[in-house]
Amino acid sequence: MIEFDKFTLDNGLKVIVHKDATTPLAAVNILYNIGAKDENPEQTGFAHLFEHLMFGGSINIPNYDEPLQQVGGDNNAWTSNDVTNYYLTVPKENLETGFWLESDRMLSLAFTQKSLDVQKAVVIEEFKQHYFNQPYGDVWLNLRPLAYKEHPYQWSTIGKCIEHIENAQLQDVKDFFFHHYAPNNAVLVVTGNVETDEVRRLAEKWFGPIERRDIAARNLPSEPKQTEFRSLHLERDVPYDAIYMAFHMGSRNDQDFYKVDLLSDILSNGQSSRIFQRLIKEKNLFSTIDAYLTGDFEPGLFVISGKLTEGVSMEDAEKAIWEVLDEVSATKAEEYELQKVKNKVESSLVFSEISFLNKAMNIAQHEITGQAEDINLEVEKYNKVSTDDLQEMAQKILIKENCSTLYYHAKKQ
Amino acid sequence: MEKLNRNLPPQFKTIEHVDIPKSKQDVLSNEIPIHIISGGSQEVLKIEMIFNAGLWYQKSPLIAGTCNSMLNEGTEKYSAAELAEKFDFYGAYIVYNNSQHDASVCLYTLNKYLDETLDLLEEIIKHPTFPEKEFKTILSNKKQNYLVNREKTNALAKEKFNSLIYGDKHPYANIFEANAFDKVQLEDIKTYYKDRYTADNCRIILSGKMDESVLSKIENRFGASAWNTKSSHTEAKHEFLCSDERKVFVLKKDAVQSSIRIGRPLFNKTHPDFAGIMLLNLILGGYFGSRLMQNIREDKGYTYGINSLLLSHLKSGHFAIVTEVGTDVCEAAISEIYKEIKRLREERVPEEELSLVKNFFSGEMLRNFDSPFALSESLRGNLPFGFDNSYYETFLQKIKETSSQKIMELANTYFKEEDLYEVVVGENKA
Numbered sequence: 001m002i003e004f005d006k007f008t009l010d011n012g013l014k015v016i017v018h019k020d021a022t023t024p025l026a027a028v029n030i031l032y033n034i035g036a037k038d039e040n041p042e043q044t045g046f047a048h049l050f051e052h053l054m055f056g057g058s059i060n061i062p063n064y065d066e067p068l069q070q071v072g073g074d075n076n077a078w079t080s081n082d083v084t085n086y087y088l089t090v091p092k093e094n095l096e097t098g099f100w101l102e103s104d105r106m107l108s109l110a111f112t113q114k115s116l117d118v119q120k121a122v123v124i125e126e127f128k129q130h131y132f133n134q135p136y137g138d139v140w141l142n143l144r145p146l147a148y149k150e151h152p153y154q155w156s157t158i159g160k161c162i163e164h165i166e167n168a169q170l171q172d173v174k175d176f177f178f179h180h181y182a183p184n185n186a187v188l189v190v191t192g193n194v195e196t197d198e199v200r201r202l203a204e205k206w207f208g209p210i211e212r213r214d215i216a217a218r219n220l221p222s223e224p225k226q227t228e229f230r231s232l233h234l235e236r237d238v239p240y241d242a243i244y245m246a247f248h249m250g251s252r253n254d255q256d257f258y259k260v261d262l263l264s265d266i267l268s269n270g271q272s273s274r275i276f277q278r279l280i281k282e283k284n285l286f287s288t289i290d291a292y293l294t295g296d297f298e299p300g301l302f303v304i305s306g307k308l309t310e311g312v313s314m315e316d317a318e319k320a321i322w323e324v325l326d327e328v329s330a331t332k333a334e335e336y337e338l339q340k341v342k343n344k345v346e347s348s349l350v351f352s353e354i355s356f357l358n359k360a361m362n363i364a365q366h367e368i369t370g371q372a373e374d375i376n377l378e379v380e381k382y383n384k385v386s387t388d389d390l391q392e393m394a395q396k397i398l399i400k401e402n403c404s405t406l407y408y409h410a411k412k413q
Numbered sequence: 414m415e416k417l418n419r420n421l422p423p424q425f426k427t428i429e430h431v432d433i434p435k436s437k438q439d440v441l442s443n444e445i446p447i448h449i450i451s452g453g454s455q456e457v458l459k460i461e462m463i464f465n466a467g468l469w470y471q472k473s474p475l476i477a478g479t480c481n482s483m484l485n486e487g488t489e490k491y492s493a494a495e496l497a498e499k500f501d502f503y504g505a506y507i508v509y510n511n512s513q514h515d516a517s518v519c520l521y522t523l524n525k526y527l528d529e530t531l532d533l534l535e536e537i538i539k540h541p542t543f544p545e546k547e548f549k550t551i552l553s554n555k556k557q558n559y560l561v562n563r564e565k566t567n568a569l570a571k572e573k574f575n576s577l578i579y580g581d582k583h584p585y586a587n588i589f590e591a592n593a594f595d596k597v598q599l600e601d602i603k604t605y606y607k608d609r610y611t612a613d614n615c616r617i618i619l620s621g622k623m624d625e626s627v628l629s630k631i632e633n634r635f636g637a638s639a640w641n642t643k644s645s646h647t648e649a650k651h652e653f654l655c656s657d658e659r660k661v662f663v664l665k666k667d668a669v670q671s672s673i674r675i676g677r678p679l680f681n682k683t684h685p686d687f688a689g690i691m692l693l694n695l696i697l698g699g700y701f702g703s704r705l706m707q708n709i710r711e712d713k714g715y716t717y718g719i720n721s722l723l724l725s726h727l728k729s730g731h732f733a734i735v736t737e738v739g740t741d742v743c744e745a746a747i748s749e750i751y752k753e754i755k756r757l758r759e760e761r762v763p764e765e766e767l768s769l770v771k772n773f774f775s776g777e778m779l780r781n782f783d784s785p786f787a788l789s790e791s792l793r794g795n796l797p798f799g800f801d802n803s804y805y806e807t808f809l810q811k812i813k814e815t816s817s818q819k820i821m822e823l824a825n826t827y828f829k830e831e832d833l834y835e836v837v838v839g840e841n842k843a
Contacts, residue, residue, distance in 0.1 A: 012416070022452070022453065022454045023784075024432070024779050024783070025780065025783060026781055044464070059419075060419035060420050061419070066531075066702060066769065069700065069701075069702050069770075069772065069773040070425070070769045071772065071776070072772050072773060072775050072776025073776055074701075074773075074776060075771075076776070089780060090776070091426070091428050091775075091776055091779055093425070093426040093428075096423040096424075097422060097426075099423075100422060100423050103498070104419055107419070117714070118710075118711060118712065118713070118714040119714070120714070121713075121714025122711075122714050122717055123717075124719035124739075124791075125670070125714070125715070125716050125717045125737075125738065128669045128670050128739065129717050132669045133565075133668055133669050133670045133737065134565060135561050135564040135565065136561075156718070157619075158483055164824075196527065209417060225724050235674055237667065238564065239557070239560045239561055240557060240560075240561070267502075270491075270497065270500070270501040271497035271500075271501070272494065272498040272500075272501040272502075276497075277494055277497075280550070280554070281493070281494065281547075281550060284553070287553070287554040287557035288554070288557075288558070307557065307561070309553065309554075310553075340501055340502045341501075343503065343504045344501055344504045346504060347503075347504025347505070350455055350456070350457060350503070350523060351455070351457060351506075351521065352453055353454075354453065354454070354457070354784055354786065355784070371798065396607060
């Protein structure tokens, strides 16, 4: 049970405070309700590029990092298709420095040409490092547009292509900021060795004066139901063949999410899971293989990805995956097996609550998709899932006409 | 209400003291040392059993690692599948670490299932059977992972760099070819287990939330009687062999970035200059505000990231700058790296920068020691050197006392350009 206090400032900023007295530190986490899905299809990668620019100096503070390091703090950020999350940790005595820095960059950025030019170059190197200079690095650049034809999940947070990053202009950056970054489009979570009264005082002092902004209404195209099997063959200079299968499913907020999550756990969470035991241990068809959910805020994907054992044909490998999937549709799982994955979920939640920073991020995610209180209902929601539910989800989701398969062939030497 | 001045930073406190909770040392009846770190907010425990069974002692490649990762692939009582089933059912995690000198098996468990998971831990430590079938699968999968990894420029750069500073044959470089996977014999794995996974070659670190009963449960399973005894352990000797070659280029066709490693062999954390070097390394490339990051990423945009690191091995150590840069800017990046090192040799670090780095480091100490599991991680790194986490109490003091004059002296002693090794892996030489 995670206890917290919650209040909203007049400008719409939601603030949540969770005290963890076992640490000498405090975390400040700000989640903005803006992600890659909000981008113009001709200007992709912008939300993520923008995250970099948030470190390029704000209206009153020329350098973000230095004053934070000066007080013993550290920080980072990440962007997903749904949101952008900024976090820092400081010794608890220096909490106010975090408020000062975060509120100023919510107020306005410095918007310098130099910062934009440099960060475009940095992000292009990031693009190359993660997507082109790694074996199998470009999988998601190809799998997303195969699975999504209309919805903006068809591009990755890094963007569709390097040209989109190169083309970003300073005016675009300013527009983006004032349309998406605002107190009424964010959640502030403070955790660690902190008191709610003090956080309230600091929040009102530093964030209170920032005015509300008009947030562009989100009006995303929905993805039409997939009705037939899709496939794509790629040939690349990699040592082994690989296969990637993506199935459409509901959103993170959907009640079915918990059923599908446990279904994926039965298939692939831990060494005792079906896919690991059958396809790696018994049949030796794959050197690695996983099933997992993207967990997106809008209808997401159930993904299976595996690297084939040398000498195994793509047909045999694919057939073996379908056998495991068909079995989970045709036959109800044992109660024992369901209990096992429920235990694992409960355990991973307990372990994830060791870190006060982790808790801050999790609380913020729950608040932005629904309400923070839901964080304490997770175990209960998982516990309600039945073996019938698992079978029903498998029959609904793990079927051929709902599947997009990327066949990733190793180039013959 | 007074007007808010957003230009001025709020008052802050400098961290004068970092409270590092002490570990308690005890011994089980059979003399296995056990280090105990009690605390935390969650009802969880971490039990790490550490053996002197790392790469240092293996006669040929892959023995130590394969032995370590096969412990849960079947025991006298359970098959590999049954073990996996049980660990998963109790929501426990078992993690294998295989490093240069030691190898460990680490159990993360909920307190409420401690009895059950400790029984399993006892099985895999005392009674593994190393089945042939699992052996073949594991090696074949390891080989594939190895070959995928060799497609990465940074993996190739790391390997080449380590071979230059330690020598091809040294365990700190740990270099082998793909065919080494075909040469591993199951008998060698079994022998390695018998020789090294013994009660008199073991220590335990226990951390997390606990009462007295936890220790007695461990005592019952691992301390009460002698197990896997062996009268003597064969010692191993390895000579360092630094290369005469200082600059090496490795071709990786079609790479869109080049991986760069620049550095040198150095002492480990027992050396009197270690605190000073740590500070010097931080300033150069050890945090986001470092000179390399500010110059090469934040000013030039040549890379997504650049870092420098210090690594302490039991018998040596090294310093390395690590980055991946666009092929077209590789030469310029290398020249900027040398420029930054030269600046440290020739100019004193300004007092503001020095004080900032010291303050940042104090914060890092707080982060690094925040939770019993983090403390146990740090303790694990210290024990082979013969000290516990109290090492860091004097360390912080030494950091605070280091002057800009001292830093310049250290740079002149240890960061001479002619002492550095340089490896570039990429499409062309730049």
